[in-house]
Amino acid sequence: MKMEINQAFDKICKDADAHIKRLSLIKGPRISIGMATCGIASGAIDTKKAFEEALKEQGIDGQIQTVGCIGHCYAEPVVIIDHPDSGFPPIFYHHVTPGKAKMIVQSFLIDGDPLFEYLLGATKENELIPQIYDFPRFSQEKRIILQKCGIIDPEDINAYIDEGGYSGLARAFQLAPDEIISEIISSGIRGRGGAGFPTGKKWGFAREAEGQDKIMILNADEGDPGAYMDRTILESNPHQILEGMIICAYAIGAGSAIVYVRSEYPRAIEMISGAISQAEELGLLGNSILGSSFDLKISVFKGSGAFVCGEETALIQSLEGERGMPQHRPPYPVQHGLGNRPTVINNVKTIASVPAILNNGGDWYRSIGTKDSPGTAVFSIVGNVLHAGLVEIPMGVDLKTLIFDICGGIPDKKKFKAVQIGGPSGGCLSSDFLDTPIDFDSLAGAGAMIGSGGMVVLDEDNCMVNIARYFLEFTQNESCGKCTFCRIGTYHLLRILDRITKGQGREGDLEQLKTLSETIIEGSLCGLGKTAPNPVLTSLRYFRDEYEAHVLEKRCPACVCRSLTAFYIDLDKCARGCDACVGSCPVDAIFTTKNRKKGVDQALCVKCGECQVACPPEYNAVIRVSPPEKAPIIEKSVN
Amino acid sequence: MSKKTHLDESSNLFAQEEAMLNDIRCRLKDYSAERRDLIPILQMIQEKYAYIAPITIQMVSDHLNIGACEVYSVASFYNQFKFNPPGKHPVKVCMGTACHVKGGDIILENFERKLEIKEGKTTPDREFSIERVACVGCCALAPVVVIGETVHGNMAPSKVEGLILGFQIEKEKQARLKEKQARLKEKRDADENGN
Ligand SMILES: Cc1cc2nc3c(=O)[nH]c(=O)nc-3n(C[C@H](O)[C@H](O)[C@H](O)COP(=O)(O)O)c2cc1C
Ligand code: FES
Numbered sequence: 001m002k003m004e005i006n007q008a009f010d011k012i013c014k015d016a017d018a019h020i021k022r023l024s025l026i027k028g029p030r031i032s033i034g035m036a037t038c039g040i041a042s043g044a045i046d047t048k049k050a051f052e053e054a055l056k057e058q059g060i061d062g063q064i065q066t067v068g069c070i071g072h073c074y075a076e077p078v079v080i081i082d083h084p085d086s087g088f089p090p091i092f093y094h095h096v097t098p099g100k101a102k103m104i105v106q107s108f109l110i111d112g113d114p115l116f117e118y119l120l121g122a123t124k125e126n127e128l129i130p131q132i133y134d135f136p137r138f139s140q141e142k143r144i145i146l147q148k149c150g151i152i153d154p155e156d157i158n159a160y161i162d163e164g165g166y167s168g169l170a171r172a173f174q175l176a177p178d179e180i181i182s183e184i185i186s187s188g189i190r191g192r193g194g195a196g197f198p199t200g201k202k203w204g205f206a207r208e209a210e211g212q213d214k215i216m217i218l219n220a221d222e223g224d225p226g227a228y229m230d231r232t233i234l235e236s237n238p239h240q241i242l243e244g245m246i247i248c249a250y251a252i253g254a255g256s257a258i259v260y261v262r263s264e265y266p267r268a269i270e271m272i273s274g275a276i277s278q279a280e281e282l283g284l285l286g287n288s289i290l291g292s293s294f295d296l297k298i299s300v301f302k303g304s305g306a307f308v309c310g311e312e313t314a315l316i317q318s319l320e321g322e323r324g325m326p327q328h329r330p331p332y333p334v335q336h337g338l339g340n341r342p343t344v345i346n347n348v349k350t351i352a353s354v355p356a357i358l359n360n361g362g363d364w365y366r367s368i369g370t371k372d373s374p375g376t377a378v379f380s381i382v383g384n385v386l387h388a389g390l391v392e393i394p395m396g397v398d399l400k401t402l403i404f405d406i407c408g409g410i411p412d413k414k415k416f417k418a419v420q421i422g423g424p425s426g427g428c429l430s431s432d433f434l435d436t437p438i439d440f441d442s443l444a445g446a447g448a449m450i451g452s453g454g455m456v457v458l459d460e461d462n463c464m465v466n467i468a469r470y471f472l473e474f475t476q477n478e479s480c481g482k483c484t485f486c487r488i489g490t491y492h493l494l495r496i497l498d499r500i501t502k503g504q505g506r507e508g509d510l511e512q513l514k515t516l517s518e519t520i521i522e523g524s525l526c527g528l529g530k531t532a533p534n535p536v537l538t539s540l541r542y543f544r545d546e547y548e549a550h551v552l553e554k555r556c557p558a559c560v561c562r563s564l565t566a567f568y569i570d571l572d573k574c575a576r577g578c579d580a581c582v583g584s585c586p587v588d589a590i591f592t593t594k595n596r597k598k599g600v601d602q603a604l605c606v607k608c609g610e611c612q613v614a615c616p617p618e619y620n621a622v623i624r625v626s627p628p629e630k631a632p633i634i635e636k637s638v639n
Numbered sequence: 640m641s642k643k644t645h646l647d648e649s650s651n652l653f654a655q656e657e658a659m660l661n662d663i664r665c666r667l668k669d670y671s672a673e674r675r676d677l678i679p680i681l682q683m684i685q686e687k688y689a690y691i692a693p694i695t696i697q698m699v700s701d702h703l704n705i706g707a708c709e710v711y712s713v714a715s716f717y718n719q720f721k722f723n724p725p726g727k728h729p730v731k732v733c734m735g736t737a738c739h740v741k742g743g744d745i746i747l748e749n750f751e752r753k754l755e756i757k758e759g760k761t762t763p764d765r766e767f768s769i770e771r772v773a774c775v776g777c778c779a780l781a782p783v784v785v786i787g788e789t790v791h792g793n794m795a796p797s798k799v800e801g802l803i804l805g806f807q808i809e810k811e812k813q814a815r816l817k818e819k820q821a822r823l824k825e826k827r828d829a830d831e832n833g834n
Pocket of ligand 2 (some may be wrong): 736737
């Protein structure tokens with residue numbers, strides 16, 4: 001049996017190899033364009049068109065290949081050009097607009113000049129161009145989950161197989177299901193969906209659970225409004241996820257599996273659906289996989305956009321056609337899940353780590369990261385940080401290294417204020433916590449959590465009360481309404497925060513925020529309510545002075561809360577000749593007096609800050625102050 | 640003259656609704672009558688028609704043999720389902736974390752002010768609608784607005800007016816073109832009749 005499986009897999013590998021060789025025989029340069037959602041949003045489609053046109057105009061034979069996202073979202077559209085005839089190694093270009101695309105074709109592909117000002121680096125070792133792997137953004141990362149993202153063509157199963165894909169599955173089929181589970185247990189991997197439950201244990205429970213028809217569900221209902229790594233992985237390397245799902249299903253003895261993915265992710269749905277049919281064609285899915293006696297069918301279910309449906313029992317409810325309301329646990333889904341069948345639900349990143357564990361062994365995985373949180377973690381880092389995007393690091397790296405070394409720190413020489421980790425369920429940590437290692441327990445100890453893996457970097461111009469209010473508005477909206485404390489408690493929390501940001505804070509508000517938060521945590525059934533107050537509690541703990549300034553002095557120290565700030569034009573700095581601010585104002589609130597002084601009509605001003613952007617930097621005359629009374633008054637009619 | 644077009648329009652709307660119902664009736668045959676098909680059915684209608692009309696809720700309830708209130712209860716729970724037809728140019732303002740930090744709410748307010756509707760609503764001429772969405776996946780370009788299928792990154796309040804104006808100018812251009820063609824046709828018809 002084992003031999004047959006090996007033979008079947010060998011044949012698949014050989015075919016893939018032959019296919020890839022045929023592609024590499026096509027002469028001329030090969031242009032890979034990052035076309036995941038982030039690339040497309042930044043204009044990659046136009047860039048691709050420009051390359052196609054330019055190649056045609058110049059009569060160059062070449063291949064244009066679409067790949068996924070490499071994680072460097074700040075540099076999109078990203079293009080890698082492999083042009084062996086030029087003598088240069090493959091080169092990584094950033095911010096490739098259609099205009100640059102045409103220039104690159106002319107200069108690099110025809111004249112042989114790689115245009116140093118547009119490139120980020122070479123993807124292979126060489127003596128001519130700096131290598132991207134020498135940059136901290138690359139060298140300090142450790143890629144297991146994202147390893148092939150942005151490198152291979154996600155729509156070609158052969159590309160994945162040629163890079164060693166599906167060998168973890170072939171290895172798994174050599175083992176008995178129990179042996180796979182012990183391998184996963186020995187790796188120590190904990191679920192990447194937020195709770196950090198040991199994956200091997202979960203699989204073991206499901207295997208032992210009574211009931212035939214077991215089922216495996218992939219949780220790709222990424223609901224955090226600022227995190228997008230699960231989507232990127234689905235879009236950039238769907239086969240790695242399928243491989244992990246098949247291994248999981250085999251280990252627990254499931255005959256069917258479901259990919260539960262948000263309907264807001266059309267491209268991810270397209271990619272994973274395409275990948276399923278390709279895998280079926282090659283006999284990697286369907287009946288008697290690789291000639292074994294194991295059958296598996298994977299279907300795709302589109303989630304309808306409710307944050308709470310990421311919670312496993314709510315997810316099951318929505319699969320059954322109900323409102324997505326969380327249920328009491330126990331019984332746990334591993335015993336009574338979808339249709340009362342034993343069900344394993346795992347996050348995308350958990351499952352994407354499985355093939356590598358099977359290939360390299362549990363001990364190898366355990367050697368990465370920390371003792372209690374082995375492996376790597378993927379974060380989507382956004383906000384006020386230079387190199388925003390997706391980063392995969394070994395657990396245990398500290399926040400400072402991640403934010404300042406790997407992601408380039410804060411732009412415009414601004415000061416770091418806080419980092420919000422874990423999206424709506426996470427917390428805000430101040431600069432005192434920059435030495436905290438990133439792992440499940442250290443972050444939880446500080447009041448935050450890895451949660452969804454969203455990370456927002458905030459600088460001195462961000463108001464912590466405003467951020468807490470933002471996340472609370474989100475969770476309040478998404479509360480399913482089942483538990484009174486979550487439904488009404490979050491509503492009142494939001495009302496208090498609203499008042500505070502509007503300068504109507506009262507004495508006792510801060511105490512009430514705290515007690516109300518604690519009550520919500522105690523009185524809620526599911527993780528949504530239990531974590532919703534986290535952003536408030538942590539910001540209150542670490543940035544109490546900001547809250548106090550809002551409540552007691554009616555002042556927003558970061559000059560963000562609009563009711564508490566005003567704009568004015570510093571007449572000493574204003575050149576008075578230009579009308580840049582007047583033209584930029586969307587509500588015509590800026591006026592010019594007879595002697596050409598500029599003033600802001602505070603009754604009209606909506607505080608959008610456009611005038612501040614429009615004012616030429618050499619004048620820099622638009623000033624924002626808090627409290628608003630500090631703005632000097634300029635009468636329209638008087639000189 | 641004006642009466643005629645009015646009549647035309649309402650009978651046109653009626654025909655459209657009829658066609659929609661027939662189409663959905665046909666498509667329902669692909670779905671089982673089991674409860675677990677409820678969300679996929681609603682998604683099919685939403686994807687095809689961009690909203691779920693009250694009359695279609697009744698159809699779904701008949702198909703699955705459950706109460707219309709059950710169907711509505713599920714449909715109204717999920718953010719994906721809308722009950723009003725969107726505008727021709729749906730404006731989706733990103734309210735994801737990165738966009739919020741960079742002032743997405745001010746962009747939203749500007750659209751609301753310029754179009755004179757609130758978020759979630761459609762303009763009376765059905766040209767524009769405003770919706771808030773969570774992260775559209777290009778946080779590096781924050782703040783972001785998606786109009787139709789086009790992503791507009793690095794938005795600024797002052798760009799809002801220009802964007803809306805662009806659509807209005809385009810519409811006027813189309814109207815003029817149509818008028819011109821109609822005139823040409825009238826002329827041709829007259830010429831032919833004359834011959
Ligand atoms: C409100 C809420 C939202 C959640 N959202 C997600 C999500 O988007 N993706 C996810 O994988 N897990 C999410 N979870 C966690 C799941 O309930 C579950 O723990 C996880 O999918 C298990 O997978 P893992 O063991 O691989 O982490 C959420 C939990 C809660 C309480
Ligand atoms: S938050 Fe707006 S695009 Fe990500």
